[in-house]
Amino acid sequence: MPASRSTRPVTQEAPVGFGFNPDESTHHFLVTIPAGNRQEVLISEHYRWDAASGSGTITFADGVDDGKLRVSLDRGKWNAIADEVRVEFNRRLKRQGLSAGIWKTGGNPLSRLLGKELVLLAWAVEDADPVLIPTAMRNWAGLAPEERWWLYTMTNAATGHAVHGRGKGWRKAVRFALTENPVGHAHHEPPPHVFRLLAESDRDDMPSLTVPKATRRTRKTVRS
Structure with missing residues (x-):
């Protein structure tokens, strides 16, 4: 008799850490x-x-x-943001029907999108005065997830290296935008406008946010 095929379902890895599911994306x-x-x-x-x-x-x-290091954060500053970040992420994971995460000693995986949001906040506080961290937390919480992803993408493209990008360009602007600019309320300015204002006062460090207008080329006519 031919061997019977197994009818057992293929097991999938359960999400680990904060919403990271290796079966969906590594x-x-x-x-x-x-x-x-x-x-x-x-x-x-x-x-x-x-x-x-x-x-x-x-x-x-x-x-x-x-495995690229994005940010190295002072332990005191990490302790200042860790609990509120955990609560924010777990609130959203619960809405998606996923298990809550906890911070533990060692490695803590996060989903791709939550990781981007955390790195953005860490960039904002890495060189900030500790007394401004509560302001950064409020402003970060006041941004929609899509806005955090946008800011991460733009900052990472320009100054995403943990060491070489620290305190420069977009990284510097993130710090000012979240620790000093009042964006954490219902009708805040959208991030692009915030960064345009910062760029005007720091043109040497900030990349241009304006798209140059296309110029027409004039054809030279050759008379016979």
């Missing part, structure tokens, strides 16, 4: 929290995931996408 972010209270918290971006070993190695190297 692109994720990783928050590495060291055991020591004085060591910095690392947030890195990863494109690979192994069911046995998890995320790959974190790297500073240029030209390497997988």
Whole structure:
């Protein structure tokens, strides 16, 4: 008799960390929290995931996408934002019917989109005065997720390296926009306008947000 085929369903990995489901996409972010209270918290971006070993190695190297460190955050500043970020993310995960996440010592995976939002906030507070962190939290919370993703994408393209991009251009503008500019209320200015205002006062560091108008080329006529 021919061997009978197994009717058992293929098992899928359950989401880990904060909404990260490797079966949907292996692109994720990783928050590495060291055991020591004085060591910095690392947030890195990863494109690979192994069911046995998890995320790959974190790297500073240029030209390497997988495991690239996006920000290294002082432990005190991480502690100042960690609880509110956890509450915000879990509120949204619950709405999607997903399990809540917790911060633990070691690696904490996040879904691609939640990771972008966290990195944006970390960029805002990495060089900020600690007394301004509550303002940054309010302003970050006042942005829609889509606005956070937009700001992350623009900032990452220009100054996304954890070391080389720190305190420059878009990273610098993110800090000013979230720690000083009052965007955390119902009718805030959209991010592009906020950045245009910052660009006017810091033209050397900020990339242009205006699209140059196309110029017509004049044809030279040759008379016979």
